[in-house]
Amino acid sequence: MIVGILKEIKSEEHRVSMTPAGVEVMVKSGHEVLVEKSAGADSGFTVDAYTRAGAKIINTPEQIYAAADMVMHVKEPLPPEYDLIREGQIIFTYLHLAADEPQTRALIKSKAICIAYETIQKADGSLPLLTPMSEVAGRMAVQEGAKYLEMAQGGHGILLGGVPGVEPATVVVIGSGVVGVNAAKMACGLGAKVYLLGRNLDRLRYLSDVMPANCFTLMSSPATIRKLVKKADVVIGAVLVPGAKTPKLVTRDMLKTMKNGSVLVDVSIDQGGCFETSKPTTHGNPTFVIDGVVHYCVANMPGAVAKTSTLALTNATFPYALQIANQGWKGAMQANEEIKLGANVIDGKVTYKAVAEAFGLGYTPVDELLN
Numbered sequence: 001m002i003v004g005i006l007k008e009i010k011s012e013e014h015r016v017s018m019t020p021a022g023v024e025v026m027v028k029s030g031h032e033v034l035v036e037k038s039a040g041a042d043s044g045f046t047v048d049a050y051t052r053a054g055a056k057i058i059n060t061p062e063q064i065y066a067a068a069d070m071v072m073h074v075k076e077p078l079p080p081e082y083d084l085i086r087e088g089q090i091i092f093t094y095l096h097l098a099a100d101e102p103q104t105r106a107l108i109k110s111k112a113i114c115i116a117y118e119t120i121q122k123a124d125g126s127l128p129l130l131t132p133m134s135e136v137a138g139r140m141a142v143q144e145g146a147k148y149l150e151m152a153q154g155g156h157g158i159l160l161g162g163v164p165g166v167e168p169a170t171v172v173v174i175g176s177g178v179v180g181v182n183a184a185k186m187a188c189g190l191g192a193k194v195y196l197l198g199r200n201l202d203r204l205r206y207l208s209d210v211m212p213a214n215c216f217t218l219m220s221s222p223a224t225i226r227k228l229v230k231k232a233d234v235v236i237g238a239v240l241v242p243g244a245k246t247p248k249l250v251t252r253d254m255l256k257t258m259k260n261g262s263v264l265v266d267v268s269i270d271q272g273g274c275f276e277t278s279k280p281t282t283h284g285n286p287t288f289v290i291d292g293v294v295h296y297c298v299a300n301m302p303g304a305v306a307k308t309s310t311l312a313l314t315n316a317t318f319p320y321a322l323q324i325a326n327q328g329w330k331g332a333m334q335a336n337e338e339i340k341l342g343a344n345v346i347d348g349k350v351t352y353k354a355v356a357e358a359f360g361l362g363y364t365p366v367d368e369l370l371n
Helices: 020-029 045-051 061-067 101-110 131-148 177-188 199-210 222-228 268-271 299-336 353-359
Strands: 003-006 032-036 056-058 070-072 090-093 113-116 172-176 191-197 213-217 234-237 263-264 287-288 293-296 344-345
Touching: 003 061, 003 131, 020 032, 020 045, 020 213, 020 299, 032 061, 032 090, 056 113, 070 191, 090 299, 101 344, 101 353, 113 299, 131 177, 131 222, 131 234, 131 263, 131 268, 131 299, 172 177, 172 222, 177 191, 177 234, 191 199, 213 222, 222 268, 263 268
Parallel strands: 003 032, 003 070, 032 056, 070 090, 090 113, 172 191, 172 234, 191 213, 234 263, 263 293
Antiparallel strands: 113 344, 287 293
């Protein structure tokens, strides 16, 4: 198989979808790898490193789309790429389609094979290709929350961990999955008073045992959120419904009760965001203010720490990419239920139910296309 590795074009996105180490294994497995020139530069991987690993360096994305059987990105295809995608071509990347109708319709029109990192799922319900980036984003969320509490950044001037004799900040984390737990760990480590909200009582019971004493686990409900946001200095949205649009858990009415200069960090923004007032922002222009509350809604947070994020991501994605290359998309999905769950759009048909429901589109079970 010919595998194409593209340079990311999303604003301030510095990751790359395959390292030279991955290229070496892919080539030794009998595949050809095309790498767009300078695709790995921001992650610390030179053109020479890719060449030594056996990659062929390509100057333009158009050439890669024209030649590759499988194209790999980190982030979703953007409008300039839509017309480059070929019928039958495998697109393997984060897609987040339930929050992006134009992309969904473009991929349907392309008749490509679109496999989403974020919906590949293990039998235990875990999301192996989301987990490493969720770990990064959860930890970054606290860093950004602490930063934007500074008065020069629009915050109301409180140190997250306080100092002896002065009360620390209050951090509310909505969601007790990978993002939420990593955010809570970081906030607790800095000395904040942390409320960690979730909807699984067994999960909360476990977290109550293992988290530090300054972390308080609570069952999530509208009433609890409404009460806590009033005293919060930072609220971190860490909610995920796999493959579906995120519910809006902090409403505009709740926002009006929050402190001026408090901070919302919406890690769920890739799937539409869990705050009613959220809208995607970029690393270059990361915040906006509504009702005196600073909103940080960067849709590709891990891209800011590419040297960490690329390694964490490719450690997880590469085995799946290699299996797809070795067996083809049909063979890989027939052999591996996890990859089959990654199928979002195939040959013009929506094969992930939550995406179809998000836009009122027809749904085709992927098994009907594997015969």
